[in-house]
Amino acid sequence: MNQVLDTQALLRLMAWLSPAFPIGAFAWSGGLESAVANRLVKNSVDLGDWLSALMRHGAFWNDAVLFSEAWRRFEDAVALKETAELGLAMAGSAERFAETLSLGKAFVAAASAWPDPVLERLPSDVPFPVAVGAVAAAHGVPANKALAAFLHAAASQAVSAGIRLGCCGQVDGVKILAGLEGAIAQLSDRAPGLTLDHLGGAAVQAEIASLRHETQHSRLFRS
Known part of the structure; x- marks a missing residue:
């Protein structure tokens, strides 16, 4: 596939990963709300470190692997179904499962504005990174560029959640995104070589935070 x-x-990629795309990502924090409530993330430095850990060892890393696999196998309905099932099975909590499934379904529904046979090949229950990866490949978006945009959007959403939770301001939030550029570029450049063998993580605190959020009394977010 042409890598240009x-x-x-580019316009489609910008639309799909824009905050205005109707997938409801604003409603989720990926367990960050619990981390803030339990004082694991207290300020912008903590938030930057938290997101960097997710990028290298946690949910962002595994999402990148699933994204890359779906991008590579977008013409194979059986492979997409198996990748989707694996992605959902790897969700570390009920809320993480609901988050990735809700976003995935909403993304497919909204992406139908750009008709393509890949939408029929995707299973009805599809995690978010699998949906975006497959659709991006079907529309000719290079793997590294698509993954970079996906990861940047995920980080941006997390920073936005952090701002609403009061652990940083907008100026510091922008600095966090600037600081993550290297990690995003490094990971996205690996997209062509990422396979399911690379799945795995060590962001234990983040997984625990996601579980704790399920019983948190006062909440702004759904995860």
């Missing part, structure tokens, strides 16, 4: 990101593909 043409204007049409």
Whole structure:
């Protein structure tokens, strides 16, 4: 596939990963709300470290692997189904499962504005990174560019959640995103070589935070 990101593909990528795309990502924090409530994330430095750990060892890393596998196998309905099932099975908590499934289904529904046979190949229950990876590949978006945009959108959403939770301001939030550029670029450049053998993580505190959020009394977010 041509690795040049043409204007049409760029516009679609910008639309799909825009905050305005109707997938409801604003409603989820990926367990960050619990981390803030339990004082694991207290300020912008903590938030930057938290997101960096997710990028290298946690949910962002595994999402990148699932994204890359779906991008590579977008023409194979059986492979997409198996990847989707694996992605859902790896959800570390009920809320993480609901989050990735809700976003995945909403993404497929919204992406139908750009009709393509890949939408029929995707299973009805599909995690978010699998949905975006497969759709991006079907529309000719290079793997590394698509994954970079996906990871940047995920980090941006987490920073936005952090701002709403009061652990940083907007200026510091932008600094966090700037500080994550290297990690995002490094991971996205590995996209062509990432396979399911690379799945795994060590962000234990983040997984525990996600579990604790399920019983948190006062909440702004659904996860």
